[in-house]
Amino acid sequence: MATVDLAEYTTMHVGGPAREFIAAHSEQELTDAALEVWGKGDELLVLGGGSNVVIADDGFDGTVLHVETRGIEHLAAEEGAVRLRVAAGEPWDELVAYTVEQGWSGIEALSGIPGSSGAAPIQNIGAYGQELSSTLTAIDFLDYDSGLVERVTADDLGLAYRTSSIKRGRQGIVVAIELRLQDADTTVAGYDQLAAALGVDVGARVAVAEVRERVLALRASKGMVLDPNDQDSVSCGSFFTNPIVSENFARSLPSEAPRWLEPDDVNVKLSAAWLIERAGIPRGFSLPGSHAAISSKHTLAITNRGGATAAEVAELARYVRTRVLAQFGVLLHPEPNLIGVSV
Structure with a gap:
């Protein structure tokens, strides 16, 4: 098996080789691979978009499981709401772009955040007045102890500022996330810097597409949007x-x-x-x-x-x-x- 340089899979572009590297393209491949590695007692590193990780120059002496699952499923929802089940490997910003294009609100201020959707609940991503905790309803979680994929509600994840029970040590893998959005193409500008960039007062309603555009511009001005030329x-x-x-x-x-x-x-x-x-x-x-x-x-x-x-x-x-x-x-x-x- 060819050596995989982990620097190629991280946005920081640092990190040595993995002893073993597995790419999971489906949820079945993801769970099967994880259970096999755990069963052997080998060290496992789950890697998504590689945007929130720094890996040592010596690499990782174990198995790296690269989550490449994709898919957005529509779930039944009450009038005025939209519920989605999103595969863990779905790129986060592509998901945000999709919801904005559909005219749904709830995660538009989280535009431009790199990484995968499965990583989002681990540190409860947030920016410009929004946090994932306001729209996340549950995750499908491959639990290390039981070996089963379990539905864990957002309330049971202990979400707080840039943390969750997973980041604090709960062992397992996020297989998919479930979101509840609003079927509305406007949202409240609830953050001072964003409202100023939009030219409105805090609390004013603005189009989700305009919020996404301004957030991307703000993040780019800080070098916080992946850009090969920056x-x-x-x-x-x-x-x-x-x-x-x-x-x-x-x-x-x-x-x-x-x-x-x-x-x-x-x-x-x-x-x-x-x-x-x-x-x-x-x-x-x-x-x-x-x-x-x-x-x-x-x-x-x-x-x-x-x-x-x-x-x-x-x-x-x-x-x-x-x-x-x-x-x-x-x-x-x-x-x-x-x-x-x-x-």
């Missing part, structure tokens, strides 16, 4: 999550530090990008001799400037964390899945 897009997206701290701790930060009160009315979300920049790390920054660099458009992204190694990416991430911790006492947490890599 070096800043060779990344895994935001490398750090926005930290959540106590309200009391937030008061110790400079008054100009952006902050948002969490729904629990106790904790406060901070801007990781603001903390990074104020810790003295500018856009485009790189360590001497390194091919990894902070994006020239957005300090939350670490980019591969060409020929970067996973070790260089990790080194820069550690440097950023150390500077922010020393300056503000805030420890940033990586957003991507780190495979054989430590930051």
Whole structure:
């Protein structure tokens, strides 16, 4: 079997070889392959679009299962609603484009997010005032313990800011996701930056197609849309999550530090990008001799400037964390899945 270079399957373009590589084109192939690997007691890495992962230069000493399943199924729904079952390998942004073309609302602000649909619930993707948790109703989940494909409701996934019970250690594989959308071609602009880009007040209703267009433009301006002509897009997206701290701790930060009160009315979300920049790390920054660099458009992204190694990416991430911790006492947490890599 030919060696598969995992760098070719990740948007960061780093990562060594897989000991074994299996491409699953159907749900049956996906479940059969996973059960066989688990049955042998081998290490299994499930890889979708490769947009939220950093794999070590040594590669992965186990089986990589590449999810390439496709398909969107329409389910029965009440009047005014649309229910879809989406195969895990369906590219997320292609799904969003399809729903917008149909005149359905619910995920239009999540346009441009790379990766596969099956990865979306793992970290409860969100952007510009929308989160997957507002439209996800359930997933079909191949459970490691039972070996069965089970329907797990969104309520049972423990969805929160960039996390879920799966990301926190629940073992298994997302086979498909189920969404409930609105049969309406307009939506509410519920996020300040998006409303400003649309030229409307927060809370105004706008066409979903216009929201998608503006979101794609905003993401492109930050290098957050995959583009072979944009070096800043060779990344895994935001490398750090926005930290959540106590309200009391937030008061110790400079008054100009952006902050948002969490729904629990106790904790406060901070801007990781603001903390990074104020810790003295500018856009485009790189360590001497390194091919990894902070994006020239957005300090939350670490980019591969060409020929970067996973070790260089990790080194820069550690440097950023150390500077922010020393300056503000805030420890940033990586957003991507780190495979054989430590930051």
